Amino acid sequence: MQSVTIRDVAARAGVSVATASRVLSGHPATSADSRRRVDDAARELGFRPNAQARSLRKTRTNTIGVLVSDVRNPFFAEIAHTVEQSALATGMATLLCNANESTDQQDLCLDLLVSQRVDGMIVAPQGDGSGSLREVLTLGMPVVFVDRTIDGVDVPSVTSDNRTGIADAARHLAELGHRRVGYVAGPQETSTGRERLEAYRDAVATHGFDPDPRLVHQGDFQVASGVEGAELLLGLDEPPTAILAADSLMTFGVLQVCQDRGVQIGSELSLVGYDDIDAFRLVSPALTVIAHDAARMGSLAVEMIRDVLADEPVTPAVLPTTLVVRGSTGSPDPRRTS
Amino acid sequence: MQSVTIRDVAARAGVSVATASRVLSGHPATSADSRRRVDDAARELGFRPNAQARSLRKTRTNTIGVLVSDVRNPFFAEIAHTVEQSALATGMATLLCNANESTDQQDLCLDLLVSQRVDGMIVAPQGDGSGSLREVLTLGMPVVFVDRTIDGVDVPSVTSDNRTGIADAARHLAELGHRRVGYVAGPQETSTGRERLEAYRDAVATHGFDPDPRLVHQGDFQVASGVEGAELLLGLDEPPTAILAADSLMTFGVLQVCQDRGVQIGSELSLVGYDDIDAFRLVSPALTVIAHDAARMGSLAVEMIRDVLADEPVTPAVLPTTLVVRGSTGSPDPRRTS
DNA sequence: CGATTCCATGGAACCGATTACACGGAGAGT
């Protein structure tokens, strides 16, 4: 890993390092002659500028940090992907980190990103805004929240309209005649987990659903907790006629249990998932889902962080959710409705 | 984004920068007194070492680059996830990049990683080893290939036994009585795409499958090409009785078409997918798949790059694949077998 | 023709850490 430095290039081109630097970074005050010679020398030597050295001197690294809660979650994978592509398109690099739905690991990642001196961050946060997150913000680091927010922390964000999503789904179930609707909740350390649960509780009141507290299982946005929730809900002496799950991985868990137990989705049990993932259209019956646009979220977040970095005003965005009705929801099973 | 530097810390602690540096980086030659004072000062000021400056001086960045071909592909998402977790566990940071199945973007990412002076790279490569990849290697950058390799490029790698995977699947189909087996191939710019296609061709010969060239559709490991392939194969005047798809995204595409056309999988058409993804167990019938262990691959790759960095000998690893037989494969539809 | 402007260029300072080297004081050995 011997490196070619700008000094080597300057020497070969027969100019000073200052001139070499100017040519290589596109400074206008350079002669055609030295431009040619420096470019040639750089190409011949295979010169790669050292980004460390460069960003040590400039204050910008031209890199933004992206902190998602789980790359294996297709929703966040999509966000990560769009963010990277949009950033790349505007010449910025991204540093992708994974909080793994753990506040400790979130802190670790934030520390890493600060050390790397990223110009800004796009974060799907969790927790109460204490720990490293608070430090990062008091440091004056430009941050944009994506998908999730933190109460009392004033940071531009692009989120989706969780309440309406759940409300639409609940109304849909109510119209089909459901009264006992199970809910697999997301972690209450996240704004999305909280908002969706509140919306569910509102719906319970609005539509006169059975308020049995055993119908709510507290999950953590991962597959295993969906499995757990489904086991508990289906194991009740009077199981729900419909289940609503608060994210895609937990929906996977519920599906898995239904398949193992041979529960017929759509007829025996109605199921509404969150996030519209390819796979949900392929199971049969296809899943009714609350869809939101991850790609749009990602690209909006990049625009937003660019505006923040350019000191331009930003307005938080709340993207709409749509209920996509497919075969997994139907009238309650008459054998089960009491 | 005003920064607290080590000079500020030293001043507050009443010591020189050298002492401060020594304390903060755990150098043994420090007195208990200055240790306490520097630690206190650093904490009070919220000091964050500038990784740029540090790695400019040391030659190591303590960061490895990870270049996968598509984060949205669950297989690579899993690899990215494990790699990040294993690296983090050993105190190394990761820079995750996405080649998006494009050689140009791969070059862009490699350039970025070199500029960032990562200590080493874990790469799922594509192409013929020209372009930036060649430069990176001649630079002496430690590289480990994961999942894919490049012919004639001698780099330690952890891959899976693609040939056996396809061979097992083909034998399974042959035993069920299939003779017209469609194949949706991966891009021939990747070793996995090539190996799997060759293995399919071998199987055609071995089992006496119909060698009709129209049974092979050249895809690119993305959903859309799976859709395309399925449309073409199912549109043949004499469609295949079974289809084998060379990766999970293309398998999704095939599934989608079957669902749209109302083709009954398992009875009307047998389908074997690649990669064992949660979703494939949930479609009905559950998919017969060629499974390989992405998590193991990721953690092995990290071990391997660590060995390379420590100048220890490494032996390439080839992980086994297993055929997981589920409901999507069955005897050929008698109406279709001529 | 002399004065002024403009521009390409080189020298040197600088970003924020690490570290080689020198130094001074304390403790050990004779």
Place this chain on the structure above:
DNA sequence: ACTCTCCGTGTAATCGGTTCCATGGAATCG
């Protein structure tokens, strides 16, 4: 008491770029 070691500390060089400032030559203008 004198030397030798050892240890903690400070000064300054260094990593590889960028950029301020001064300079000299050419072009422009009155």
